[in-house]
Amino acid sequence: MNKITIAIDGFSSTGKSTVAKQLAKALGYVYVDTGAMYRAVTFYTMQNGLISKDDFNSEALIYQLPNINISFKFNESLGFAEVYLNDVNIEKQIRTLEVSSYVSKVAAISEVRLKLVEQQQKLGQNKGVVMDGRDIGTVVFPEAELKLFMTASAKTRAERRFQELIERGDKVEYKDVLKNVEERDYIDSNREDSPLVKAKDAIEIDNSHMTLDEQFNKILQLAKMTIEDLE
Numbered sequence: 001m002n003k004i005t006i007a008i009d010g011f012s013s014t015g016k017s018t019v020a021k022q023l024a025k026a027l028g029y030v031y032v033d034t035g036a037m038y039r040a041v042t043f044y045t046m047q048n049g050l051i052s053k054d055d056f057n058s059e060a061l062i063y064q065l066p067n068i069n070i071s072f073k074f075n076e077s078l079g080f081a082e083v084y085l086n087d088v089n090i091e092k093q094i095r096t097l098e099v100s101s102y103v104s105k106v107a108a109i110s111e112v113r114l115k116l117v118e119q120q121q122k123l124g125q126n127k128g129v130v131m132d133g134r135d136i137g138t139v140v141f142p143e144a145e146l147k148l149f150m151t152a153s154a155k156t157r158a159e160r161r162f163q164e165l166i167e168r169g170d171k172v173e174y175k176d177v178l179k180n181v182e183e184r185d186y187i188d189s190n191r192e193d194s195p196l197v198k199a200k201d202a203i204e205i206d207n208s209h210m211t212l213d214e215q216f217n218k219i220l221q222l223a224k225m226t227i228e229d230l231e
């Protein structure tokens with residue numbers, strides 16, 4: 001059977017990674033969470049005191065980029081690959097609201113994008129990959145056979161994200177989560193390098209009123225149809 005590249009882009013907290021993981025499992029494909037890579041660089045930036053609420057030393061970050069090694073290791077019990085920064089598992093640390101509050105600034109740096117896009121292209125070079133992010137269908141794999149663009153209202157997304165953070169035990173307020181979602185939408189869509197835009201040939205999926213099962217079945221069907229069309 002032909003293997004394809006599946007690019008899933010969209011706004012933050014639209015459930016891209018949930019459906020991407022399900023899809024990769026069903027098809028026996030590799031799943032790559034590119035947001036985790038930008039979050040890993042952000043975590044490094046924070047750990048090294050290069051970013052705070054009022055300051056971001058992007059020049060120092062660019063200079064230190066060669067020291068940053070991001071890798072993924074499959075976790076059998078979780079069923080997906082966790083992200084490592086210089087061989088340390090940082091999967092949990094990168095999902096905090098603090099990392100979310102800085103990540104769009106770090107992701108707007110062209111040198112950071114260049115490094116991560118190169119690694120993403122290597123990870124997907126043999127096809128059979130489901131990759132989610134903001135620029136997968138436009139920049140990383142413009143030739144992807146199936147491109148999806150996920151949307152939902154900011155309120156719906158903030159509610160979902162708030163629930164996730166609360167379930168993890170994080171002490172957060174809904175209004176701060178909503179503010180973060182709106183701020184990231186703005187920065188990710190308006191940055192100069194690789195802004196979040198829907199690729200012309202992407203299929204838009206608004207999941208505001210879809211259950212996870214409905215969404216998964218719809219997307220699995222689209223993937224199967226795309227694969228069959230190539231045979």
Ligand code: DC
Pocket residue numbers: 012013034035036038039103104107108132133134135136184188
């Ligand atoms: O998918 P996520 O919320 O974990 O992504 C975190 C941030 O990383 C997001 O706000 C924008 C950035 N990002 C990006 O610029 N390009 C990607 N391909 C993936 C994420």
